[in-house]
Structures are given as structure tokens and as C-alpha cells.
Amino acid sequence: MFWTAIHKHPETYKKTPNLLDYSQTCAAFSWDTIRDELQGLPDGRGLNIAHEAIDRHAESRLRDHVALRWLGCDGAKRDFTYGELKALSNRFANILKGLGIGKGDTVFVLADRIPELYIAALGTLKNAGVFCPLFSAFGPEPVYQRLKRGDAKVLMTTGHQYRQKVSRIRDTLPKLKYVLLVDTQDHLENGLLSMPRLMAESSSLFSIPPTDPEDIAVLHFTSGTTGMPKGALHVHNAVLIHYMTGKYVMDFHPDDIFWCTADPGWVTGTSYGIIAPWVHGITNIVDEADFDAKRWCHILESQKVSVWYTAPTAIRRFMRLDFEPARSYDLHDLRVIHSVGEPLNPEGVVWGRKAMGLPIHDNWWQTETGGIMIANFPAMEIRPGSMGRPLPGIEAAIVRRTDKDTVEVVDEPDTQGDLALRPGWPSMFRGYLHDEARYRKCFVGGWYLTGDLAKRDADGYFWFVGRADDIIKTSGHMVGPFEVESTLMEHPAVAEAGVIGKPDPLIGEIVKAFVALKTGINPSEELRLEIIGFARKKLGAAVAPKEIDFQPNLPKNKAGKIMRRLLKARELGLPEGDLSTLEKTE
Numbered sequence: 001m002f003w004t005a006i007h008k009h010p011e012t013y014k015k016t017p018n019l020l021d022y023s024q025t026c027a028a029f030s031w032d033t034i035r036d037e038l039q040g041l042p043d044g045r046g047l048n049i050a051h052e053a054i055d056r057h058a059e060s061r062l063r064d065h066v067a068l069r070w071l072g073c074d075g076a077k078r079d080f081t082y083g084e085l086k087a088l089s090n091r092f093a094n095i096l097k098g099l100g101i102g103k104g105d106t107v108f109v110l111a112d113r114i115p116e117l118y119i120a121a122l123g124t125l126k127n128a129g130v131f132c133p134l135f136s137a138f139g140p141e142p143v144y145q146r147l148k149r150g151d152a153k154v155l156m157t158t159g160h161q162y163r164q165k166v167s168r169i170r171d172t173l174p175k176l177k178y179v180l181l182v183d184t185q186d187h188l189e190n191g192l193l194s195m196p197r198l199m200a201e202s203s204s205l206f207s208i209p210p211t212d213p214e215d216i217a218v219l220h221f222t223s224g225t226t227g228m229p230k231g232a233l234h235v236h237n238a239v240l241i242h243y244m245t246g247k248y249v250m251d252f253h254p255d256d257i258f259w260c261t262a263d264p265g266w267v268t269g270t271s272y273g274i275i276a277p278w279v280h281g282i283t284n285i286v287d288e289a290d291f292d293a294k295r296w297c298h299i300l301e302s303q304k305v306s307v308w309y310t311a312p313t314a315i316r317r318f319m320r321l322d323f324e325p326a327r328s329y330d331l332h333d334l335r336v337i338h339s340v341g342e343p344l345n346p347e348g349v350v351w352g353r354k355a356m357g358l359p360i361h362d363n364w365w366q367t368e369t370g371g372i373m374i375a376n377f378p379a380m381e382i383r384p385g386s387m388g389r390p391l392p393g394i395e396a397a398i399v400r401r402t403d404k405d406t407v408e409v410v411d412e413p414d415t416q417g418d419l420a421l422r423p424g425w426p427s428m429f430r431g432y433l434h435d436e437a438r439y440r441k442c443f444v445g446g447w448y449l450t451g452d453l454a455k456r457d458a459d460g461y462f463w464f465v466g467r468a469d470d471i472i473k474t475s476g477h478m479v480g481p482f483e484v485e486s487t488l489m490e491h492p493a494v495a496e497a498g499v500i501g502k503p504d505p506l507i508g509e510i511v512k513a514f515v516a517l518k519t520g521i522n523p524s525e526e527l528r529l530e531i532i533g534f535a536r537k538k539l540g541a542a543v544a545p546k547e548i549d550f551q552p553n554l555p556k557n558k559a560g561k562i563m564r565r566l567l568k569a570r571e572l573g574l575p576e577g578d579l580s581t582l583e584k585t586e
């Protein structure tokens with residue numbers, strides 16, 4: 001570890017953090033206390049995410065507080081108060097009820113980040129249905145796979161998306177009875193209904209039916225390393241984690257303005273782009289447009305964003321531009337920046353401090369966990385390159401398989417193993433849709449195995465090593481691609497790096513790196529040798545890449561993760577597999 005810890009003392013922090021003493025908070029923690037901070041449905045009728053997120057605030061002094069500030073691609077701005085969102089989501093819930101869509105029925109949404117998406121999510125939850133967002137950049141095949149596997153009965157989408165991706169396959173989806181079109185004024189044939197018309201005709205009053213905390217609320221598809229996408233099922237009780245992490249990790253305070261840049265097609269965009277800020281009664285910014293450095297800085301400044309949740313790819317894109325937002329924009333409202341989704345290289349943390357005026361707090365979780373599990377909390381020392389420490393109430397460990405059904409906990413610090421969580425936290429996924437066997441395989445010896453490899457240091461900070469299937473074995477040494485990538489990124493010419501294991505007859509695999517250079521820097525043999533030498537010096541010859549290829553851009557999926565799988569397939573001349581999630585920047 002080449003980086004020193006970043007201390008952020010509470011007195012230099014703009015507000016007193018909700019979590020000041022990590023050990024004390026963990027020791028005193030109980031889920032019952034968190035549950036007591038929520039309201040529950042009236043008359044003991046259970047726990048419903050939409051009630052906690054919207055209705056209870058709409059019935060309080062927050063009624064006229066802006067819940068959603070929507071920024072359109074074309075410069076439009078629309079505000080929705082808690083009171084308005086309550087009424088609109090009631091209307092949507094009444095539409096579903098009127099169509100005979102009831103408890104447990106899945107409502108799919110295929111749309112860009114438009115206000116209707118958020119209204120549909122809340123209305124579905126109110127109706128005790130299951131909300132399933134689909135990433136709007138998916139092509140027809142992944143859309144079909146998910147609608148089919150998810151037994152879709154209702155889909156809310158736009159006319160364009162419908163024509164492009166659904167109309168031709170509609171006959172193969174006999175269960176899909178209704179398609180609600182957000183941009184059509186009249187009902188059409190074949191169950192194609194006008195959402196504006198139905199909204200206008202529906203009542204704005206709705207009584208949420210009894211909702212058991214264990215009722216399924218959200219379905220999120222996540223890609224497996226092999227096979228079809230897996231549908232992770234989440235329950236209403238997950239709101240305890242959304243609330244708790246909003247409090248302790250995001251550090252929400254009243255009047256915060258929050259912006260999560262993730263799309264709801266991915267779990268971060270639902271848990272933190274919809275639920276967590278609203279459970280805290282704050283203003284949630286939604287930007288319809290995709291990444292644009294200047295636009296994003298302008299949003300941070302003009303919307304006075306105080307808590308920002310983004311991803312390493314965005315941070316790297318900023319870094320690549322060699323541009324320091326804090327010099328050109330007034331970011332004094334910004335109090336804390338968080339990052340998730342892939343490893344945040346230490347460089348990124350340090351860049352944040354220099355260029356944004358704040359270090360970046362990495363946290364870790366995955367679709368299956370439903371919410372943040374490990375974090376660099378605002379008041380704690382950040383260890384750049386580390387994912388942080390487990391949330392209060394979360395038991396995380398490094399384990400090693402001892403045989404098919406058992407594992408042992410690795411107690412020695414800084415030792416690599418499988419990252420595991422003790423099952424039972426409220427937002428743990430309750431199954432993979434139609435795949436009980438695959439679900440059961442995730443649990444071994446009393447632990448949930450995350451599929452990630454990590455280390456834990458002597459102070460309880462967790463360090464990401466790689467996905468279990470990305471790890472490289474070279475001359476008998478385990479090498480984590482993240483570690484190599486982080487080092488390469490320290491080289492001043494390197495913007496991005498992706499590292500794979502390339503089969504080698506002599507030493508098993510050699511470490512091979514693909515590197516994208518910063519704007520204005522040209523590849524050359526001299527530079528290649530220089531970077532190899534730089535990495536060797538930092539990592540030692542056994543770990544440093546033996547080969548480096550320059551590429552103008554590295555392949556990334558839509559969520560911004562570098563697709564090592566694709567780099568590897570291309571390197572080896574193997575089939576590239578499903579490319580529907582590939583970001584078209586290459």
C-alpha cells in the first residue's frame with residue numbers, strides 16, 4: 001500500500017457526521033432501533049417502501065418540500081414535492097389496481113431517467129407489486145430475456161422503446177397483457193394504453209394494502225459469469241438498509257441535496273437513486289442526460305448538491321481531462337463524495353481531494369446485497385484503495401473454502417480469500433427468480449459468498465482484490481488485476497488500465513495490461529517500456545505486467561466497468577459473447 005491514510009477530522013467537516021464513533025455505533029447497534037426510526041403502515045399493516053419514502057413525508061411538514069428535481073437533456077427543469085409525488089404515485093397505483101394487477105405482480109419499466117419512471121416505481125410498490133427496472137440502453141435481446149424470465153404482465157415504456165425493442169417480440173410474451181406508453185395520448189390496440197390518459201382518469205387517493213416486510217418489492221437482473229441473467233429478489237424490509245446507510249454512509253442531513261448519478265436500470269440507481277434519499281425526506285436530483293464533465297460540474301454548482309454518489313469511471317473520466325472542477329466551479333455546498341461499483345483506485349481518492357476539494361469515499365456492495373455493506377464513512381480515516389469497514393449490523397469476513405460445504409474464516413490480516421457476509425441483513429436478496437439451486441449455491445457454511453476476492457487489514461478495513469474469476473496466477477503467485485491497474489494508473493500518462501491473465505505455457509499466466517493514455521499523449525515503444533519499468537519498480541517483476549497494449553479506449557459495460565472478460569476474449573481470439581452491455585465508446 002503506497003498511500004497514506006487521509007484523516008478527515010469531524011471539526012473540518014461541514015456538518016457533524018451522523019456516525020462519529022464507529023466502534024461505539026457498531027456496539028450499540030440494533031435493527032430494532034433502525035426499524036423504530038421508520039414509521040410503518042398505519043394500524044400495524046406492515047412496512048412498505050413507498051410509504052416510508054413518500055407518504056409519511058407528504059403527511060408531514062415536508063409536504064411542500066422538493067422531493068424530485070428532474071433535469072431534462074434539453075435544459076428543462078421540473079420539481080415534484082413530496083405531496084405531488086404522493087398523489088401521482090397514488091394515481092399510478094390505481095391504474096394498476098384497475099387493470100387487475102395485484103400483489104406480487106411484476107411491473108417492468110423500460111425508459112430513460114424520466115419522471116414517469118420514478119412515479120411508476122413508487123406506484124408499483126404502493127400496490128404491493130414488484131418493480132423491475134430495465135436499462136434503457138439494452139437492445140431487444142436482453143429486454144426480451146428479462147421480460148420473459150420475469151413473467152412480465154405490465155410494461156411501462158415510451159413509444160420509441162416499444163417499437164425498437166418490444167413490438168416484434170410481443171407475440172412471444174403471452175403473459176405481457178398491458179403496455180403503458182408514457183408519450184401516447186390515446187389507447188391503441190393489443191393492450192397498448194396511454195399512461196397520460198389513465199393517470200388523468202385515476203384517483204389521486206390510494207390506500208396502501210397490508211404489506212408484509214418480507215413481501216417481494218424489487219426485482220433486479222444481474223449478469224452471471226455464465227448463463228442467463230439472474231433475477232435478484234428484494235423485499236420491503238430492505239428499506240431498513242436504505243435508511244441506515246443513508247444515515248451513516250451518505251450522512252444525510254435535513255435539507256441535503258443529493259445526486260446519485262447511477263441509472264435505476266442498475267441496483268445503485270434504485271436503492272440510492274430512488275429509495276434512500278426519499279426515506280430521509282431530502283431533495284433528490286435526477287439528470288436525464290449521460291456523462292458530460294461540464295454539465296455535471298454545472299449541476300453540482302447550480303443545484304447546490306451537498307452529497308454526491310458517483311462511480312469510478314466518471315471519476316476517471318474527469319481525471320483524464322486533466323481538469324480541476326473546484327478551480328472553475330463553486331462547489332462549496334458539496335460536503336461528501338461517494339463512489340461505488342468497481343474499484344476506486346487510490347489515485348481517484350487523492351484526485352478528489354485536489355480537484356474537487358474533497359476526498360472520495362469508496363463503498364462496496366452488489367445487486368444481491370441490496371444496499372451498501374462496506375464503506376469509508378465520512379468521519380473516518382479514509383484508506384485510499386480500501387473499500388472501508390463493514391456497516392454496523394453487518395458481519396463481513398474473509399473466508400477460505402475447506403470443502404464443498406464448509407469454509408473457514410481467515411483470521412490473519414492482509415491475507416486474500418473470499419469476501420463473505422453473514423446472512424440475515426434486511427436487504428439480503430431472498431432468491432434468484434426461478435433458480436433456487438443457484439441461490440442456495442451462494443451460501444456455504446453459514447456465510448453468503450459474494451464472488452469477490454478481498455483482504456482485510458489489521459484494523460478491519462477491507463481491500464478489494466478482484467472477482468473470483470478474474471484473478472491471475474503467475475509463476476504460482478496470485479496477482480489481483482486491481483492492484484496492477486492501480487499502479488499503472490499512477491503513471492502520469494495512463495488514463496485507464498485493464499489487466500488480464502494471458503495463458504502462458506511456462507508460468508501459467510502472464511500479466512497483460514491494456515492501457516488507454518491520457519488525451520494528447522501518443523503511444524510509443526519508448527512509453528510502453530517506460531510504463532513496464534515503472535510498474536516493475538512499484539510491484540516487482542513477478543507481479544508487473546510483462547506485456548502492455550495501448551488502446552484508445554477500453555471496453556466498458558453500460559455501468560462503466562472495464563470488461564476484462566472482453567479484453568481477454570479478444571486477446572485470445574475467443575467469441576466475445578453477449579455485447580449488449582458494451583458501452584459504445586471504443
Ligand code: AMP
Nearest residue numbers: 340341342343363364365366367452464
Ligand atoms: P453489481 O452487482 O453489478 O452492483 O456489481 C457488484 C460487484 O461490483 C461487486 O461484487 C464487486 O465485484 C464490484 N464492486 C462494487 N463496488 C465495488 C468497490 N467499491 N470496489 C471494488 N469492487 C466493487
